[in-house]
Every structure is written in structure tokens, then in C-alpha cells.
Amino acid sequence: MSKLLIVDDENDIREFARNFFKKRQIEVLVASGGRQALDLIEREHPDLVLLDVKMEEMTGIEVLRQLRQGNSSVKVIMVSGVEDEETVNEARLLGAIDYIHKPFILEDLEKIVLAQLMV
């Protein structure tokens, strides 16, 4: 069973995304902040991470940078509300495989996630 980690400081997002993917036979892990996410990635080795960029404790870009510094090559999809070239560039440089903009609907996310998990 594939493992998907959803990192978002919004409670509703974590809860409903988990519900949604559970129904598709995907094991869903959730983290409400950067530290917890790094911790879970190290322990659980998820196949894919959905990483929110704008978070209180630590930004998604920061999390991604630390991951790469710790030599983790986990697949990461960035999720952000802002079309910010600067951040997009940085994420791409740090090897994020995609960058999707909020808000989007679950069906679209499903396609992207399934495509990555199938590979």
C-alpha cells in the first residue's frame, strides 16, 4: 500500500484529505507542521509528500531544503496559495516534482497523486 504524507497546518485540510485518500486504499499520514513532517518522513518513508508552502512554524520551502540537506530524495509536491515566481523557482531548484495552486478540487489532486504513486 502506498504511503502519502499530507503536510498542512489547516485541520480541515488534513482531515478531509485523509478521508478522501483512505477510500482509495492509500495509507495517509498527516502532519500539522514542518518538524512533525520531517520526523514522519524519516520514520515512515512515505512515497509522496503534499507539502504546504505557507505554514506558521516553518515554511514548506524550509522543510524541503532540510529534506534535501538530509539527503532525502522523497517525492514532494508543493501546495501554495500564491503564484510567486520566486518560491516556485526555489522549489524547482530543490527538486519538488510539482507545484500546485490552491484552491483546487480533490478530483484534480487525485489524478496528480495517483499518477505519481503509480510510477
Place this chain on the structure above:
Amino acid sequence: MINNYFSIAGLCIGLINLGLALLISFFGKNKLHKVWSYVNYSISFWGFSMFVSGSTTDHDTAFLGWKMFTVGIILIALFYYHVIYIFCNLKSSRFLIFGYFESLVFIILTVFTNWMFGDRVFFSFHQIYYFRTNLLYNFFMFIWSVIVGKSFYELYQYIKNSKGISNIQAKYLFVAMIFGFGGGMNTAPAAWGLNIYPYGQILVCVYGALATYAIFRYRLMDVRLVVSNTAIFIGVYAFVLGIPFIFGYKYHLWEVAIWAMLVLATFGPFAYLYIQRRAEDRLLQEQRRYQSTLRRASAGMGRIKDLNKLCGMIVYILIRAIQIEHALIYIYDEARQEYVLGASKRKSGKGQFIDTIAKSSPLLEYLLNNKSFIVYEEFKQRALDLKDPLLVQITQIIASFEGALVVPIFIDKNLTAIIFMGKKESGMSYTEDDLAVFSILANQAALAIENAKFYEDVRLTHQQLFQAEKMATIGTMADGLSHQINNRFHALGFIAGDALDTIHLNQNEPMPDKMKDVMTELERAFVRVQENVVQGGEIVQGLLKYTRKGEAGFSAVDIQSVFNSALEMAQFKIKSDLLKVVHDYDPMTIPKVKGNFTQLQEVFFNLIDNSYDAMVQRKNESNEPDYRPTLMVRVFKQDGYAEIAFEDNGMGVKDEDMHKLFTPFFTTKLSSKRGTGLGLYVIKKIVEENHGGRVEMVSKFMQGTKIKLFLPVAIG
């Protein structure tokens, strides 16, 4: 008996009027002046004739003198009428021709025959060989009186029907004629055998002086003043010299009398000045009153900071204090390069004045060159005298403002404002004293206007900066808000999506029909929610795009992003085929700077915009076929600062304008697409005050401009 009053007075008249006549011939400009000089030559001749006949004991010489005397009075009346003919613009020259003919006849009779005189002269008043008139002479006197009478009559009509300065001139002439002919007529009774000594003949001197003054001095003193001053002068000297004279005459103590005359004559001028001042005070009470009002008002003007209010006040004061029909003020507007109506007010009547006066108006050029007030009547007269088409044109311009007086207001060499003042309601003309007070008013007004303009500038600049900062704040706020709203939409989308998913997964389970309907309805509802989420997200994205990432306060800003978004802002104006932008740096290696994205974007936009305008101007003006507008952008890192250099090959800036570039509202751009003139000022403020950076500029006229921004590099 040589030294008698009659001959001495005659000599005085002769000399004074000869002097006047020469002066007038020398300074006179037109035909009126020329004929006026003839009048004075005639009077002079007449005066000398009395000296001749009054001072001789020889019958024949006296007889010659009286012939000269007669020729004199013939010519005086003739030329006098000619003056009136020109002055009053009389239509018919028939009477004038008659006058010349008649004069010729009588002169011939006088010179070549003795028909007009009795055959001898009579020793009269124990001192003079006086002539007697005969029938022919009396007939001549009758015709002479008709000519003089007609002159009086025409002048009187003219006074009734004219206005302004020529009216006052006419009044002078009239008064002068009363003195002159009144004085001259004193010589008549004795010629009719009456025992009346011609004491009054000396008044002719006064007449010449008065009338000459009237004709020559365009800007006149009040006519009442001249009359009163003359009267006072005569009164004082009649007293000062007369009393000792009578004393000496009566008691034959001539030595004492002469000493007394000398002493009293020394005090004469003081007495004269004292009485004159008192008389003036009375006569000019009204004028003094408003002049002091104006002086006080002038002092208060500097306190008014609003330009419009100031204009309104100036106009109001003028109308109220001087009691003039109307007043208007035009203020120079740097941005529009023309004079704009600041305020206008009419006491009564209607009629609008034009809103603007072009800088190229001949009136303005005249004011700039002459820097003095224009008294309309005087100016008009001069324009007519000189027949100068430019002056005539200016006269017409002033007339279109119904201006009786034009007061230019200067600051240094710049004509800052122009005031047009209408006629005084009293019909009086503007006096020298008035003009002196107005020049104080003009100076004060100049300072007040400068002051108000300065305040206006400062206010505008503050407003502009405040606006820029407000926009940045709103941007920052909107940015934070839209993140929040976006997240809410996002969560809503997920909730709806998951619910929809649950419905889809369970749609085929067995359930009652009613439940199926409910499921369908819920499905539709959640689909609508999702659609609304997507639409709402688009709106938020639009908002974010508009506010352009106003990161809260300051953050590490990517120079390339700022440049791109500024270029995007400029797109609406810039035709990209006209401009080649060259980056001389690698976007991936340049440092980020510590700054506010929105404000820096404003700075970059202004620089691109300025460069673009300068290059287009050069392209249009310079006629260089190979000219290729290029904007070069370079970025270097240097001692903790990023140096961002914008170098264009546009018009450049003239050396004399360089120091003004960073002052608010200065612009070198063409008037058709002139900027606000705030660009560089705002750039400097933003870079130096808000970012702790520096702006440097190098520019060569017709070569280009290079502006360097130094911004602190972001740490980390």
C-alpha cells in the same frame, strides 16, 4: 523808466515761455506737441513785446512793441485753437482754415499798415507808452474773442464727453486757459483807455506751466492738487513778497522792505510745504484711507496658505478698498506653462474673463521686458502716438480684460502673476501715490503667492508619498487577507470534495428512492460549492496579482522579479519594438535585496518609464537614422549593497537642470506627455528614506542618462 512791473512781467513771460517752447520742441513727439510749442513761442514773443514797449521811452520803439504784441495775440489764439482742434479730434477744419486766413490778414495789416492803431501811443500809469485801440482793432478783438471762445467751448464739450486720462488733460488745459487768457486780458482795459494797471498779466506764466505739465505728464497727479498747489504757491508768495512791498511802497522804506522780503522768502518754501501737505491731506483723505487698508492687507497676505483663497482675497481687497469696478488675477502654472485665472470679481455687471493667458501673449512679453505697471489710458495714448502695431495689439489685449491698470507680480525675474484692475468707481485715475502703494502690494502678493505655492507643493508631495505608502500597506494587508481567504476556499473545496466522493462511492448501494433523491440533491449542492471555490480562488488570485506580492514590510526581494513586474506595469505604454532591454547579469546569481517589493516595483517602473520617454524624445527630435533606443540594466554586488544601474541612451538632461531633478514637480518631459514631475523625487525618497539606500545619477544631454540604485543586500 525801464524797471516797471509791466515790462519785467513781460520779460518773465517771454523767457519762461521761450524755455517751455524749446523744451516742447525738443521732447515733443507728435503733432499736438509741435503745435503746442508754437503756442508757447507765440506767448514768448508776446511777452518780449511787452518788455519792448514797457521799457522804452521812445515812441517808435513802443509802437513797434505794440505791433509785436498784436502779432503775438493773433498767433496765440490761432495756435491755441489748432491745439484744441487736434486735442479734441474736431471733425471740421473749416473754422481752423478761417482762423489761419483771418490771422494772415490781420498780421499783414499789423505789420505793413498802421490801420489798426491810432496814430500814437499814450504815456500811461506814469511809466508806459500804451497804445489805444481803434475801430478796426476792436473788430479784430471781436473775431479774436470768437476764436478763443470757440476753443473754450470745444474744450468744455470734450470734458463733458470724455473719460480717463484725456479727460483730465482736458481739465488741465481748461484751467490753464482760464489762467492764461484771464492773465492776458489784463492788458486790454488800458488799451481801451481805462485806468486799470495790467497786474494780472503775470498769470500767463502759470498757464504755460500748467498746460505743459498736462500735456506731457501722462501719469497725472490729481488735477485738484495741481490747482490747489498753484493757488497755495501764489498765495504764500503774494503774502511773503507782497506785505513788505506794500510796506516799502507806503513808507518808502525800501531797504527794510527788501530785507524783510529776503527773510520771509527764506521761510516761504517751508510755509508752502506745510500748507500744501495739509491741503493734500484733506484732498486725498479717501485715497490715503484705502492705501492704508491695502498696506495692512498686504501684510496679512503672507499668512494665507491656500493659493485659491489668496487670489480671492487679493481681488476682494482691491475691489473693496479702492472701490474699483472689477479686478482679476492670473497665476502662472508651471505644469501648464500658461497663466491661469486665479480669481476674478466684479462689483456690478456681467461678463466672463478668459481662463488662461498663453505665455506667448505679447502683453506678457511686454511686462517681462519692462517690469512696470501699465496704466491703460497712458499706454493707449503712447500706442497711438507711436503708431506701433505691437503696442496697439497689447492695448487691445488689456482692453479685453477691461483693465485700467495692469500690475505685474515678479519673483526674481519670473512673472508669477498678473493683476488687472478695472476703473475706479469715482472715475478718478490712478495716481503716482496709488502706484507706489500697489507696488508694495505687488511685492507682498508675490511673496504670499510663492509661499502658498510652496505649501501647495509640499502638500501634494506628501499626499503622493502618503498615497504610495498607503498602497503598499493595503497591498501588504490584502496579501495577508487573501492568503487567509484562499485557505478557507481551499478547505471548503476539500470538504465538499470529500463529501462528494462519499456520495459517489455510495451511490449504488441499495436505498429507498427518497434517499436517492436526497443524495442527488446533495451531490448537486457539493458540485456547486466546488465550482464556487474555484471561482473564489480566481478572484483571490486576481487580487494578489493586483497587489503584487506586498510581502509584509520588508523581505528579501529578487531584483529580476521586481524588474519583470515593473516592465509588465510599463507594458501598457511601451512599444517593445521601440525599446531594447539588455540585462548584463545572470538572474540566478544576483543578490536579493532587502526591500519592499511594491515600493521597489514603483521605483523600477518610474526608471523604465523615464528612460523610455527620454529615448522616444531623442528618437523624435534628433533625426538620427541609426538611433536605436537601448536600456541597459546591470547589477553588481559591492560591500553589502547591490548596485543596480539603469543606463539609457535617451535625451539626457542639460547641466543647468541637473540640480533640479530631484525636486518635486520638476520635469523635463515634453508638455504633451508630461509626467507629474514626482518620479525622481519619489524614487529618491523610497530608496534613501525607506530602504536606506542611495541614488546616483549621471546624465549628458543628447547622450543618455545613467541612474544607479544602491540597495542593501538581504542577509541569508
